[in-house]
Amino acid sequence: xxxxxxxxxxxxxxxxxxxxxxxxxxxxxxxxxxxxTARRTARTWVWVDRDGAVVGYYALAADKVTRExxxxxxxxxxxxxxxxxxxxxxxxxxxxxxxxxxxxxVADALARIVDATQTVAARLVVVDALHERVAQFYESLGFRxxxxxxxxxxxxxxxxxxxxxxSAGGSAGTTSKALTGPCRSSG
Numbered sequence: 001x002x003x004x005x006x007x008x009x010x011x012x013x014x015x016x017x018x019x020x021x022x023x024x025x026x027x028x029x030x031x032x033x034x035x036x037t038a039r040r041t042a043r044t045w046v047w048v049d050r051d052g053a054v055v056g057y058y059a060l061a062a063d064k065v066t067r068e069x070x071x072x073x074x075x076x077x078x079x080x081x082x083x084x085x086x087x088x089x090x091x092x093x094x095x096x097x098x099x100x101x102x103x104x105x106v107a108d109a110l111a112r113i114v115d116a117t118q119t120v121a122a123r124l125v126v127v128d129a130l131h132e133r134v135a136q137f138y139e140s141l142g143f144r145x146x147x148x149x150x151x152x153x154x155x156x157x158x159x160x161x162x163x164x165x166x167s168a169g170g171s172a173g174t175t176s177k178a179l180t181g182p183c184r185s186s187g
Contacts (some may be wrong), residue, residue: 003055005108008044010034015046018054020091022130028089029057042088045112047105056095058109059089060116063126070153071144074124082160084111084124084153106141110159117156125159127152 006013015029029044036042036059047056063086067075075082080100087109092102113125127143129135129150139145143152 002053003047003049005045005047005112007013008033008037008046008057012052013020013048013054014045015054015057018057018091019094020056021094021097024130025089029054029091030060033057034057037136043091045109047092047108051173055093056105057089057091058087058099058105060109060113061086062120062122065124065126065151065153069146069151071146074144074153074155079122082124083122085117085122085156086125086126086128087113102137103141106138107163111163114156114160114163123156124153125156141162 002137003121008015015033018029019026034043037044042059042061044057044059046054049055049073063084064081065084067078067080067082069075070082087106090102090105090109092105110125113122115154116122125143127138129138129152131150135145135152138152141154142158
């Protein structure tokens with residue numbers, strides 16, 4: 001099954017029936033995604049199937065982290081406040097769980113971030129995981145946890161390298177599975 005990645009358009013995308021199993025993510029998509037776009041605080045992208053049904057989404061926002069808050073290897077040489085992109089929300093329909101598509105959805109988001117950072121600079125991608133299980137998922141994709149928190153970071157240079165050479169698994173330990181998959185980007 002193939003999916004298209006499209007910028008959320010409330011005129012074309014019906015999100016009322018979307019459910020991922022995490023009520024806060026379902027509610028955010030239905031009630032906050034469009035206002036966040038209007039306020040320019042986040043941009044939301046949806047995955048749609050062949051029938052146009054929304055089966056996943058992610059939201060991206062500008063962010064920054066303090067150099068002292070990140071692992072030394074990541075913060076070394078950076079400014080006091082490191083520019084970043086926040087992977088603010090990410091959710092996959094319950095019906096698609098267990099097929100490795102969460103990793104593919106992350107890869108779609110990361111590729112979009114890499115493209116965006118060719119225009120607006122950022123050094124890191126940040127994830128604020130909802131709970132421990134989600135943090136472990138991102139760690140399995142090469143993100144590094146900020147100690148004593150559910151915040152995770154990954155350097156854009158590592159993500160770019162992984163996207164260039166997915167068969168090698170990337171320099172950040174990102175799984176090659178997360179960098180390929182049945183997704184086309186549009187919009």
